Amino acid sequence: MGHVREEPPQRQPSAVARLLFSLGLKLYPRQIRARFGADMRQFFVDDYRDLSGAASARTRASFYVRTYSRLVWNGFGARTETLRMGSRSRRQPVGSLGDRVGERTGRTPQSITPASPAGLGEAIPSLIRTLRHAGRSLARSPGFTLTSVLTLGIGIGACTLIFSVVYPVLVAPLPYPDSDELVVLFEVKPGEDGERGWASPLTYRDWRERSVHFERISSYRLNIYNWTGDGEPTMLNGWAVSAGYFPLMGIEMTLGRGFSEEEDLPGGERVVVVSSAFWRQQLGADPDVLGKTMTLDGQPFTIVGVASPRVDFPYRGEYWIPAAIDYGREFRDFRYLGVIARLRDGSSMDDARAEMARISKEVEAENPDTNTGWGAEVQSLKEFQVGYFKPRLVGMSVAVGILLVIALGNITNLYIARNAGRQSEAAVRRALGASRGALARLFVTETMVLSLVGGALGVAIAFSGAAALSASSLVSLPRLEDLSVDARCLAFALGISVAVGIVLGIASVLVSGSQDLSQSLRAGGPGGMAPAGTHRVRELVLATQVGLALTLLIGAALLARSLFGLGRIDAGFSPDDLFTFSFDLPTATYDEPELLGEFYRQAIAEIQAMPGVQAAATVTPMPMEMGSVPGSWTLSAEVADQGDEVAMAHMRTVTPAYFETMRIQLLGGRIFNERDRAESEQVGLVNQAFVDRYLSGHNPLGVLVSPGDPGDEEMEWLTIVGVVGNVQFRSLTATAEPEIYIPTQQFPSGWGHLVVRATGSREVVTSAVAEAVHRVDPNLPLADVKTGDEIIGRQLQTSRLYTTLTAFFALTATILSVVGILGVLSIVVAQRMREIGLRIVLGARSASIWGFAISRGMRPVLIGLVLGLAVSLGGTRFLESQIYGVSTLDPLAFLLPTLGFAAAGLLACLVPGARAASTDPVKLLRSE
């Protein structure tokens, strides 16, 4: 026989793989294991060694799957099989054929029965038999079956639901060709007062001209236009992009074309590409749409293309126009462009990073005033889109995984208990000639039936859960507009169900294999005791469950504490009865500041005249909305002498009633009034944060500030006439930043938000306000209606959803664990009835019987609690990035769940405890 070439011994399956193999070996009958175990292990090692070399992870994975599945399959086979060598020789040779052969060849063959392996023909009826048997057996204990199916349904359902969320967001590739080559570029200023921004158009141009590792680079920028078509005027979100944007992203055109380089120059043709959804919903899927015009902000744009569906970068827009950047009018330190690029074939992220670092150094050296300290960051598009959500989704996956493990624990315990009750049945079956392997197959068939039915229930749970989530606010997750349980999720659920069935099956075979069946026959009736070993297994499972559930609970408690804390933060304005609408006045119509001022005066007067309206104002930009960019302000000489010369502050232009409408506190001086007009003295208000940061020790009233740079010839100074409270405008968790308010009449801007404080439903207020505004400008759409609670709530939405889900999983896990305690303890009490009865006869007081029940039940609970606390102490720091205002070791979040769990465990002990204590020994012994 040819010898197998020996390889150096360093290539070995991992310890885990070998352990799994050894576990699989346990399925084999003892006589095979004892004789061949060591050789079989060696075979496994040889087989692996032959495989490796250049084996990829995929090859290795398929090797393991093949090896383990066959190992397990043959293990069951080996158990069912008696040594049948030669048994087939009893079959008679096929006479007539043999005779003919004899005639024609002159020889008589010894036997010419065709040699066929055991056919499939036998396997299927046998499978059906086993299935029917398993079904009958499960139907005999409906309580067990129902509980198991429900528990599995919850576990598998939760996993499938979270998979349906996690897969499209985290795992699935982005819907662009070769999407792993796509990166986004930012300007960043590392360091203490680090900043991360979009890119200045000038720097973007440098990147574009000096880099070699990118195949293409394109800018993108949000663009809002009012579309006046046939119906109501509508505000559309779109993107202004470079000519190369569509080929860069790999976006195909359903109709027409993208943009030419000429169209991307300042003053180029006004052309537009519309989204597939817009084309279908608003343009009636008109096949002759190309060449027609759309009126955007009063200007005609020629439609040159319709993009293919499912383009949602960076998020959904209705149209694209050429960016047509006029570089002559841009500034290095005005960073507002998004930049996306595609890596050249063969260039890596590291290449790109090194190159961008080099270019940034050059740009920094050439522009020391604006770019000192500024570098560039390269981030994969995927990371850019989902990076923020990743820790939460991973956390959620861990939570449902734990839930599934707890569910499995419960079923294993139930199964052990049930099989303990069936031991005599099993023993009788064996005595009647059923092989151990046949029993094992029966167990596995049973668990498989259970897990598949549970999986079906789980899919139903996942479906309804997904529907509930879609109806809630999960839309804030990227790429989840169409959350659904699709074929992939079904496959996932099926996979989990099968895996669960196998795991449970193996567990039950192993447990039943450890029981000596003849002993259980001897032990007699259904009240017979389970062997001590299985009890220890049950306690271990229980303790693990309790520990895992407690860990989840503590995590959920931390998240909940953080959420409640966020809800209590004072945003600096009152959200009650507040409504906001965004608007964008077309510059073509409102080309004079006077026209803007006139519009604001009239519109606000109209709105304030409506019944139910308490106050109305406009603000640009709205707190907690996009558009807040800090600008530099020069402070007047007497203040600057003792501190900063330049203050960084966000500017908001507001109409006088803004502070009244938002209920922002006036802390000193005055607010704006109707006398602050374009031609009067220029005035401003600052917030408390501005005073704290730049004017401490001064009377802020009367201080002069200017938007110009220090040393400019013609400085326009404005006088600070009042100080107002801080508003949390970035997010609830950010610290307040300095702000300057300017009267709209002195600095009119054509876009912003209307804020209205009014009593009434959202619909009533919305239509009333729209009507009032349309009396002033019938073509102006109002978009993005929000209530004050929504503005704040949106900040909390993701946190709230995440916390709710985690809390839900944690509570489910706790309930499952408590049910587990109850179930196991009931069984323990039931099995010990005889012993308890005897104790009572011998004079044990009911207190000591209680003590027995409680100590039995609480022991695994206490062990589990200690385990859970230990794991949580080490583990909650992974939540650090997701909680706010709470320590990861918050005592309350640790203590409450622990005590609650202990109390629930104690309650679970009471029912079987009461049953034990009220045992009537006479009755019991008589029934024996």
Next chain:
Amino acid sequence: MTTPDKVAQNLPLNPRVFLILLAFAEGSGYGYQVKKAVDRLSGGQVQLDVGSLYRAIAKLVDGDLIREAEARGNPDEDDERRRYYELTPLGRDVTSAEARRLNDLVEIARVNELLNSPGSGR
């Protein structure tokens, strides 16, 4: 010596078992070598996994068709943990009887002109 009766009891052989015995006909060997030999003899069509191989070896040992070998292979490659097997006289007889039986079947095919008709088979 073996009796024809004992040989007949073992026939026909499962094709996999036959391949395993044919592998041993080349000399003694241990489990993984058998796998490789069967792989080679069957032109890669039969891939034995560890479970089915050792189930078969167990049956063959119990049926006295193979036995543990005294003589080991190449001492350089020897490994204390490996158990070597070889054909017993009965095993050799059974293997050759099976080979003859199959040969007779081939003969039938040949007589019925199944071996030289084109078109059939591959």
